[in-house]
Amino acid sequence: MRTLGIDLASQPERTAMATVEWSSTGAKVVDVRTTVTDVMIVDALGTADRAGIDGPFGWPDAFVDVVSAHHVYDSARENTLFTEPGVTRFVRRMTDEWVRARTGLVPLSVSADRIAYVALRAVRLLARVDGPAFDAGRVNGTAVEAYPAAALKVWGLSHNKYKGKTNGEVLARLIDELCALAPWLDFGPHRALCTASDDAFDAVITALIARAAALGMTELPDAAQLPVAQREGWIHVPNRSLSALAPS
Template sequence: MTVFIAGVDLASQTAQTGLAVVSAGDSTLRVETLDVGADDSAIIEAIRQSVKTGVDVPLGWPDRFVDLVSAHHAGGPQQCADWRTEAVLRMTDRVLKEDFGLRPLSVSTDRIAYPALRWSGIEAQLKLLGIDTARDGSGRICEVYPAGFLFQHGLKHRGYKGAAGAQVREEILRSLRLVMSDEHADLCVADDNALDAVLAALSAHTVLTGKAYGPPEEHRQTALREGWIWMPRTDN
């Protein structure tokens, strides 16, 4: 049985948004479609047609950040002594830092907030369509981290972005167990947004097949609000 898995490298602007659809069947992963320049409707349609979609964007904000801003907005007292951690980093960001030594961008303080705001609008549209968008990754959507996928597979997870990273992207492609056309491969080498979309789909495949680390039970409720980055397992 062949299933379809989507990967989204979400940017604030359509022009920089990568979208990949990968088929999985008979132990083969194949890139079926790949595009840079995906608008919201294209993303939503890909999600509708896929059993799982990996999205490279924070799905939520830190609980303490939300509390702090809400209290400030209401003019009430705000107390967050350790704001550099609790209000800046989500629980999943802290776990990635502690367990893997990785430092994803802060959705509270960095420019990644712009695509996160875009995602909040897409999430709302998906909910209207009855699609399970649980931020802990238990539904049709899972939050993924392309650099984390590369890290877990022993590939270069830094220095592969931009024009200067084209050769590194070519090396990464040669290491992936994946079937794709020359056209799609060329696009991945030319544009890191395309490669990240493919990596997002591959990450979603690890989630679908039970080969990824999700939120531990003690953080499940937090993950439902803040989102959770799923990391590929290396012990199977």
């Protein structure tokens, strides 16, 4: 099995991509890249069995509804949508609220934060690769929506304060912790880049989330949640320990 992890940013310069090869004896990080273009991502998605993308696959239903109504001057519809107090439903997807309840972490708002730029790139890429050989579904397709911080927390690893140029020692310790929990994971020569770049590290974690999704070891929406998730997207949070991903 080959899993791909993409730590997506709005521009190639902050985007990282990692490929992990899984065999009967272990998992090996075989490629890690930074400054990743759309062409590089499309090519890599075409060779991966499963992929994880750290970026939203859609927008909140209520946000889409109110923007659509506003676009055609449908004030009656807008007034109906704004009947309920608060704006949470416009800025948080169902999956965002589910992740918050499940992990205590709050994903960035795709409609009210800068991650909207990332979402635009994500949906552009998914549209480009959609076809007979690639399921671009937003719930459990060939590529799944990933949230590295949530996976790290579920797996009992440090999930914050490792980002940025001033936190290199924290990131190095986190990689040590990860390798101690997953001795079957071999970073090879790519460990240096993952220690120097939290984007590269997150790409590796996202490739591990893709493995969890492939094995059925992530939470999926229930029957009532599914129609909304198919429109808005769904964040895959592992529901098994990191050791469960080990080849056997």
